Amino acid sequence: xxxxxxxxxxxxxxxxxxxxxxxxxxxxxxxxxxxxxxxxxxxxxxxxxxxxxxxxxxxxxxxxxxxxxxxxxxxxxxxxxxxxxxxxxxxxxxxxxxxxxxxxxxxxxxxxxxxxxxxxxxxxxxxxxxxxxxxxxxxxxxxxxxxxxxxxxxxxxxxxxxxxxxxxxxxxxxxxxxxxxxxxxxxxxxxxxxxxxxxxxxxxxxxxxxxxxxxxxxxxxxxxxxxxxxxxxxxxxxxxxxxxxxxxxxxxxxxxxxxxxxxxxxxxxxxxxxxxxxxxxxxxxxxxxxxxxxxxxxxxxxxxxxxxxxxxxxxxxxxxxxxxxxxxxxxxxxxxxxxxxxxxxxxxxxxxxxxxxxxxxxxxxxxxxxxxxxxxxx
Amino acid sequence: xxxxxxxxxxxxxxxxxxxxxxxxxxxxxxxxxxxxxxxxxxxxxxxxxxxxxxxxxxxxxxxxxxxxxxxxxxxxxxxxxxxxxxxxxxxxxxxxxxxxxxxxxxxxxxxxxxxxxxxxxxxxxxxxxxxxxxxxxxxxxxxxxxxxxxxxxxxxxxxxxxxxxxxxxxxxxxxxxxxxx
Ligand code: SF4
Ligand code: SF4
Numbered sequence: 001x002x003x004x005x006x007x008x009x010x011x012x013x014x015x016x017x018x019x020x021x022x023x024x025x026x027x028x029x030x031x032x033x034x035x036x037x038x039x040x041x042x043x044x045x046x047x048x049x050x051x052x053x054x055x056x057x058x059x060x061x062x063x064x065x066x067x068x069x070x071x072x073x074x075x076x077x078x079x080x081x082x083x084x085x086x087x088x089x090x091x092x093x094x095x096x097x098x099x100x101x102x103x104x105x106x107x108x109x110x111x112x113x114x115x116x117x118x119x120x121x122x123x124x125x126x127x128x129x130x131x132x133x134x135x136x137x138x139x140x141x142x143x144x145x146x147x148x149x150x151x152x153x154x155x156x157x158x159x160x161x162x163x164x165x166x167x168x169x170x171x172x173x174x175x176x177x178x179x180x181x182x183x184x185x186x187x188x189x190x191x192x193x194x195x196x197x198x199x200x201x202x203x204x205x206x207x208x209x210x211x212x213x214x215x216x217x218x219x220x221x222x223x224x225x226x227x228x229x230x231x232x233x234x235x236x237x238x239x240x241x242x243x244x245x246x247x248x249x250x251x252x253x254x255x256x257x258x259x260x261x262x263x264x265x266x267x268x269x270x271x272x273x274x275x276x277x278x279x280x281x282x283x284x285x286x287x288x289x290x291x292x293x294x295x296x297x298x299x300x301x302x303x304x305x306x307x308x309x310x311x312x313x314x315x316x317x318x319x320x321x322x323x324x325x326x327x328x329x330x331x332x333x334x335x336x337x338x339x340x341x342x343x344x345x346x347x348x349x350x351x352x353x354x355x356x357x358x359x360x361x362x363x364x365x366x367x368x369x370x371x372x373x374x375x376x377x378x
Numbered sequence: 379x380x381x382x383x384x385x386x387x388x389x390x391x392x393x394x395x396x397x398x399x400x401x402x403x404x405x406x407x408x409x410x411x412x413x414x415x416x417x418x419x420x421x422x423x424x425x426x427x428x429x430x431x432x433x434x435x436x437x438x439x440x441x442x443x444x445x446x447x448x449x450x451x452x453x454x455x456x457x458x459x460x461x462x463x464x465x466x467x468x469x470x471x472x473x474x475x476x477x478x479x480x481x482x483x484x485x486x487x488x489x490x491x492x493x494x495x496x497x498x499x500x501x502x503x504x505x506x507x508x509x510x511x512x513x514x515x516x517x518x519x520x521x522x523x524x525x526x527x528x529x530x531x532x533x534x535x536x537x538x539x540x541x542x543x544x545x546x547x548x549x550x551x552x553x554x555x556x557x558x559x
Binding site (some may be wrong): 066070071072074075077078136140141145148152156157158159160163165173174177197200201203204205206207 | 399402403405406409410419430431433434459461497498499500501513557
């Protein structure tokens with residue numbers, strides 16, 4: 001059944017007598033981290049949602065100012081830990097822009113392969129966690145089973161399972177594991193066998209669909225004005241895939257579609273991520289047999305110095321656009337670093353889409369925004 | 379950028395049969411139950427342990443050479459390279475008569491790594507000119523207090539290859555010993 005959310009007109013005036021204020025978090029299983037939501041309710045209807053941030057603020061931006069250009073990349077794994085590799089990628093791209101080094105083709109392909117594997121792993125975890133928020137516990141284990149295979153592939157090559165720290169300015173840290181191609185192909189086969197389970201278990205389930213369709217409507221105009229990116233914006237039909245709009249590495253030579261939905265509700269955002277996993281599989285399939293031979297790292301100096309100036313690079317993480325902005329004063333450490341994290345903008349839209357809907361639906365909306373709190377707080 | 383490329387989701391209202399939910403519940407249960415008879419995806423930790431890959435970056439180990447002398451010369455390069463500032467050390471001169479203990483003329487009397495700070499990036503291993511530190515294929519076990527995570531030199535040092543050859547072999551794992559650092 002299609003439920004239209006209606007916006008309460010006077011919801012911006014809090015503290016009206018009879019309102020109830022409840023706190024969700026900072027320690028709450030549905031917020032996936034230390035997010036604190038102050039929710040003003042009228043009965044069961046949400047009048048206002050105020051996210052309170054700062055519980056996991058580690059001042060990463062400030063910290064990076066005292067680290068060298070090689071070191072700071074690895075600290076950013078701790079921002080959006082589910083797409084740690086893509087964060088590293090963004091930073092490395094920015095440093096390389098300043099250094100003007102040419103990345104060997106092999107390194108570019110390896111980076112993209114790892115990026116896409118990370119994206120799948122991240123979406124898998126989101127899928128499991130979101131289904132768990134809605135009360136279905138089994139999908140979580142299904143998701144983790146497949147994600148484990150990716151983690152194993154990562155561990156073989158990168159040396160770590162979650163915070164890979166594999167990218168260095170100029171390329172990647174080490175060459176691929178000899179089994180990489182074999183294992184990745186096995187994973188693709190496994191994934192294709194399992195994906196129908198996902199659809200039968202969750203996507204096609206009418207109970208699930210009823211909880212998602214028409215919930216948390218975000219119009220394309222609002223998605224743009226709130227600065228939403230990634231699947232959140234694409235669910236509203238806003239084309240925002242950085243891989244297509246501002247291609248980096250060799251993404252412009254690859255064949256893949258930008259997944260778009262027009263409905264703008266939670267179900268649309270859900271479908272985007274399911275579709276993106278398949279597109280990532282498509283990218284991996286194109287590259288896995290065509291990894292060029294050659295160096296995996298360009299020659300760079302031991303101590304990196306960026307020429308004076310400002311540098312900006314952006315990549316598409318699993319959650320949206322991640323921008324890295326470096327101001328260099330010709331030193332060995334950045335003068336200032338700013339990260340434009342996708343999660344922050346995506347969270348800011350929560351109040352807007354939640355107003356007027358029921359408290360029970362809030363978890364579904366939060367789930368489809370795919371929030372990673374360390375990414376929002378940094 | 380607004381586009382018209384988006385595809386439409388089926389948004390018909392539920393049929394009467396669908397609104398009973400029974401079929402969907404059964405279908406979900408069937409998938410779940412069918413996994414009872416499939417291969418298990420889990421392993422029985424702690425009886426069974428998975429092995430880490432050869433390049434896994436785990437707990438640091440301070441290396442000794444084949445004669446059991448400590449490699450580290452307390453040059454501090456690892457501490458400089460460390461992004462997390464996890465390493466602290468104190469250097470001392472080797473006295474005569476200690477040649478069987480330390481390979482270089484300078485050695486570290488105190489060498490500590492704070493495992494709560496360490497991000498297991500492997501920069502210390504890269505930076506070391508003497509092959510004195512490497513990351514092994516284990517991880518730091520749990521502890522009751524913060525103090526317990528500050529690993530002293532005794533905790534980090536690899537067992538003596540001549541006095542405890544068994545333990546040395548085990549600690550060395552997949553690591554290839556280079557003749558000179
Ligand atoms: S692994 Fe990295 S963070 Fe840990 S001690 Fe070595 S250099 Fe420091
Ligand atoms: S471990 Fe290596 S880099 Fe660190 S102080 Fe010892 S010799 Fe120097």
